[in-house]
Amino acid sequence: xxxxxxxxxxxxxxxxxxxxxxxxxxxxxxxxxxxxxxxxxxxxxxxxxxxxxxxxxxxxxxxxxxxxxxxxxxxxxxxxxxxxxxxxxxxxxxxxxxxxxxxxxxxxxxxxxxxxxxxxxxxxxxxxxxxxxxxxxxxxxxxxxxxxxxxxxxxxxxxxxxxxxxxxxxxxxxxxxxxxxxxxxxxxxxxxxxxxxxxxxxxxxxxxxxxxxxxxxxxxxxxxxxxxxxxxxxxxxxxxxxxxxxxxxxxxxxxxxxxxxxxxxxxxxxxxxxxxxxxxxxxxxxxxxxxxxxxxxxxxxxxxxxxxxxxxxxxxxxxxxxxxxxxxxxxxxxxxxxxxxxxxxxxxxxxxxxxxxxxxxxxxxxxxxxxx
Amino acid sequence: xxxxxxxxxxxxxxxxxxxxxxxxxxxxxxxxxxxxxxxxxxxxxxxxxxxxxxxxxxxxxxxxxxxxxxxxxxxxxxxxxxxxxxxxxxxxxxxxxxxxxxxxxxxxxxxxxxxxxxxxxxxxxxxxxxxxxxxxxxxxxxxxxxxxxxxxxxxxxxxxxxxxxxxxxxxxxxxxxxxxxxxxxxxxxxxxxxxxxxxxxxxxxxxxxxxxxxxxxxxxxxxxxxxxxxxxxxxxxxxxxxxxxxxxxxxxxxxxxxxxxxxxxxxxxxxxxxxxxxxxxxxxxxxxxxxxxxxxxxxxxxxxxxxxxxx
Numbered sequence: 178x179x180x181x182x183x184x185x186x187x188x189x190x191x192x193x194x195x196x197x198x199x200x201x202x203x204x205x206x207x208x209x210x211x212x213x214x215x216x217x218x219x220x221x222x223x224x225x226x227x228x229x230x231x232x233x234x235x236x237x238x239x240x241x242x243x244x245x246x247x248x249x250x251x252x253x254x255x256x257x258x259x260x261x262x263x264x265x266x267x268x269x270x271x272x273x274x275x276x277x278x279x280x281x282x283x284x285x286x287x288x289x290x291x292x293x294x295x296x297x298x299x300x301x302x303x304x305x306x307x308x309x310x311x312x313x314x315x316x317x318x319x320x321x322x323x324x325x326x327x328x329x330x331x332x333x334x335x336x337x338x339x340x341x342x343x344x345x346x347x348x349x350x351x352x353x354x355x356x357x358x359x360x361x362x363x364x365x366x367x368x369x370x371x372x373x374x375x376x377x378x379x380x381x382x383x384x385x386x387x388x389x390x391x392x393x394x395x396x397x398x399x400x401x402x403x404x405x406x407x408x409x410x411x412x413x414x415x416x417x418x419x420x421x422x423x424x425x426x427x428x429x430x431x432x433x434x435x436x437x438x439x440x441x442x443x444x445x446x447x448x449x450x451x452x453x454x455x456x457x458x459x460x461x462x463x464x465x466x467x468x469x470x471x472x473x474x475x476x477x478x479x480x481x482x483x484x485x486x487x488x489x490x491x492x493x494x495x496x497x498x499x500x501x502x503x504x505x506x507x508x509x510x511x512x513x514x515x516x517x518x519x520x521x522x523x524x525x526x527x528x529x530x531x532x533x534x535x536x537x538x539x540x541x542x543x544x545x546x547x548x549x
Numbered sequence: 550x551x552x553x554x555x556x557x558x559x560x561x562x563x564x565x566x567x568x569x570x571x572x573x574x575x576x577x578x579x580x581x582x583x584x585x586x587x588x589x590x591x592x593x594x595x596x597x598x599x600x601x602x603x604x605x606x607x608x609x610x611x612x613x614x615x616x617x618x619x620x621x622x623x624x625x626x627x628x629x630x631x632x633x634x635x636x637x638x639x640x641x642x643x644x645x646x647x648x649x650x651x652x653x654x655x656x657x658x659x660x661x662x663x664x665x666x667x668x669x670x671x672x673x674x675x676x677x678x679x680x681x682x683x684x685x686x687x688x689x690x691x692x693x694x695x696x697x698x699x700x701x702x703x704x705x706x707x708x709x710x711x712x713x714x715x716x717x718x719x720x721x722x723x724x725x726x727x728x729x730x731x732x733x734x735x736x737x738x739x740x741x742x743x744x745x746x747x748x749x750x751x752x753x754x755x756x757x758x759x760x761x762x763x764x765x766x767x768x769x770x771x772x773x774x775x776x777x778x779x780x781x782x783x784x785x786x787x788x789x790x791x792x793x794x795x796x797x798x799x800x801x802x803x804x805x806x807x808x809x810x811x812x813x814x815x816x817x818x819x820x821x822x823x824x825x826x827x828x829x830x831x832x833x834x835x836x837x838x839x840x841x842x843x844x845x846x847x848x849x850x851x852x853x854x855x856x857x858x859x860x
Contacts (some may be wrong), residue, residue, distance in 0.1 A: 182651045186640075193639050385633040389696060392599045393652035394624040547602050 179395045183403025184410065187377075191411040200369070201415035205362040206422055212362075212483065213355040213427065229300045230259040230277075232269055235284040242315065246284055249311045258307070280304045288312075302515070352430070352514055357485065359429030360513070363419050364505040365482040367445040368473050370412040374453025375465045377404045378543075397543050405450055405536065412446040413439075432513030437521035441508050444528035445501065451535030458542045476500040501531070550612070552577045552704055552735045553598060558607035560593050560759075567593040569759035570607070575704075575737060580730050582750030583739040584846070586856055590759035591739050592632070595706050598737070599629045611704070625653060628702035630694050632709040636681050642668060642692050643677040650699035667699035671725060687718025694725065698734075705729060706737045711745065723749055743847045753846070757854045767846065774844040774852050777802060780813045780822065781842055785835035787811065794832070798824045803851065809837075814848060 480502025508524025
C-alpha cells in the first residue's frame with residue numbers, strides 16, 4: 178500500500194510541474210511536426226530496384242527446384258534485382274553483414290534459409306516478398322505435379338515474372354516522414370524519462386524530505402518501487418498522449434498492434450528510469466543530468482531520432498546498434514508497417530532485460546546506503 | 550518508565566567517532582534538552598534514535614525494545630522535526646501532512662481527521678489549501694511540525710525547530726511544544742537558543758565531542774558551577790578594548806563580547822570587579838552599566854565545554 182501511496186504522490190507532483198508538460202508533450206509534438214514537414218521528401222518511398230543485390234547458394238536440390246530457381250533468378254534480373262550465386266568459399270552471412278548483398282538465400286529441398294541485413298529494410302522486404310511468392314508458387318507446382326496435372330500449365334517462363342508482381346510492396350507499407358518521426362520522437366521522449374528519474378531519489382535528499390521518508394515505517398524497497406511505479410505511469414501517460422495527438426492531429430500511422438507498440442514504449446520507459454536512477458546515484462547532483470543529456474543526445478542522433486539510420490554502415494552504423502533508440506525504433510516501425518509483432522516483442526525483451534539489470538544495480542546501491 | 554535508553558552508543562565515520570560510547574535515558578513525559586555546539590554529536594545521536602543511521606556499537610531501546618530489532622514499532626511511535634524544512638513546496642499544506650501521515654498506514658477518514666487535527670494544532674487549519682511557497686518562514690516551520698505529529702507519536706524529536714523565524718512564531722512553537730508535552734508526548738529538543746532550553750526543558754544533557762558531559766535539571770546543572778560568576782559590563786563602544794589585558798586580571802577565566810556588552814567569567818571567590826572596571830577605563834571604555842550574574846546555562850555550557858554554544 179505504501180508503494181501505491183508514494184507512486185500517487187509522484188504522479189500528482191509530476192502533473193503539477195508545468196515543465197513536465199512542456200518537455201514531455203510540447204517538445205516531441207513540435208519536433209515531430211518540424212522534422213515531419215521539413216524532411217517529407219526524404220521519405221518518398223521509392224527505391225532504385227537495380228540497386229538490390231542478393232546472393233544465393235543452391236545445393237542438395239531436386240532438378241525441379243533447380244529449374245524453378247533458375248527461372249526465378251532470370252525473372253528477378255529482368256526486374257532489375259541482381260540475384261547472384263555466392264562466390265566459392267565465401268560466407269553468405271558474412272557478406273550480408275558487410276553489406277555486400279542486401280540478403281543471402283540458402284536454397285535446398287529442405288527450404289530456403291533467408292538472411293537479410295536489417296540496415297536495408299526496404300530491400301529486404303522486397304526480396305523476402307519475392308522469395309515467399311517463389312516458395313508458394315513452387316509448392317503449388319509440386320502439388321500439381323504430384324496430382325498428375327501438367328506442371329507446365331500456367332507456369333514456364335511467364336510464372337517467375339508474375340511472382341515478382343504477386344508480392345505487394347505498396348507505398349502504404351512504408352512509413353512516410355510523419356509516421357517515422359511520430360515513432361522516433363516517441364521513443365526519444367521515452368528515453369528522456371531517464372532525466373527525471375535521475376532526481377527521483379536525489380531530489381528527496383535536496384528537499385530534506387528523505388529524513389521523513391527514512392524515519393517512517395516504510396522500507397527502502399517500498400520507497401524505491403513507489404518512485405519507479407509513479408514515474409513509469411506518468412511517462413506512459415505522456416507517451417499515450419503523444420501517440421494520440423500524432424495520430425489524430427498529423428495522421429501518423431501506429432499500425433494494427435497498438436498494444437505491442439505500447440509494450441515496447443513502456444518497457445523502454447522502465448529501462449530509461451532504471452538508467453536515470455543509476456546515473457543519479459552514481460554521479461549525484463547536476464553532473465548526472467549533464468551525463469544523461471550527453472548520452473541521450475548521442476543515443477538519439479545515432480539511434481535515428483533525427484533521420485533514419487538504416488543505410489548507415491561503418492563506425493556510426495555499428496555504434497547505432499548500441500543505441501536503445503535504434504532497437505526501439507526498429508521494433509515499433511517493423512511492427513507497425515509489416516504487421517509482424519515479433520520485432521516489438523524482441524525490442525520489449527531487450528528493454529526489460531536492461532531495466533532488470535539497471536534497477537537491480539540501483540537496489541544494490543540503495544541497500545549499501547544507510548538512508549535511501 | 551524510560552522511553553529511551555541508550556547504552557554504549559558509538560557512531561564512527563571512518564576513524565572519527567561522532568558519538569563516543571554515549572549512555573543516556575529519557576523518561577516518559579519529559580521535555581529533554583540536548584545541548585551541544587555544532588559537531589558535538591547531537592544530530593548523529595538523534596539520527597540513530599530515529600533509525601536514520603545505524604550505530605557502529607551500542608544499543609538504543611525504545612519503550613524497552615531494541616530499535617534495531619523492532620524498527621517498525623519504534624518508527625510508528627517516533628516523530629521527527631528535522632532542522633531543515635522537510636516539506637514539498639508543490640503540494641498544499643494538507644497534502645504534505647496527508648502524504649507523510651499516510652506513510653504510517655492511515656487511510657480514509659481517519660487519515661483526514663489526523664491531518665486536520667495536526668494542522669489545527671500548529672495554527673494552519675485555515676491555510677490547509679495553500680502551497681508552502683506562499684508561507685512565511687514561521688508558517689513553514691509550523692507545517693514542518695505538523696508533518697511530524699499527525700501520526701500521534703509518543704516521542705517527538707525536534708532538531709532546532711525555531712531556527713530563523715520571527716519571535717511571534719518562535720513563541721507559538723514553544724507553546725506548542727509545551728502543549729504536546731501536556732498531551733502526553735515526550736520531547737527531545739535541541740536548540741542553539743539557551744533561553745528556549747531554559748524555558749521549556751525539564752531535563753538537559755550537554756554533549757561535547759560525542760559524549761554526554763553533564764545531565765540533569767537546570768538547577769542541577771547550574772549547581773555544578775559554584776566556583777564562578779559572570780560579570781556583564783555594558784559600554785558605549787567596545788572599540789579600543791584590549792581583551793588580553795582583561796584576561797590577565799587575577800581570577801578572570803574568559804572574556805566575550807556581544808555587541809556593546811562585555812561578558813567576563815571569573816572565579817567566584819576573588820573580588821576583582823574594581824580591577825576590571827579600572828582596566829576598562831584605562832582602555833577608554835565609557836561604562837554604562839555593571840551587573841553580576843548568577844550562573845546560567847550558558848555559563849555552565851561554557852565552563853564545561855570551553856566554547857560558546859553558537860561556535
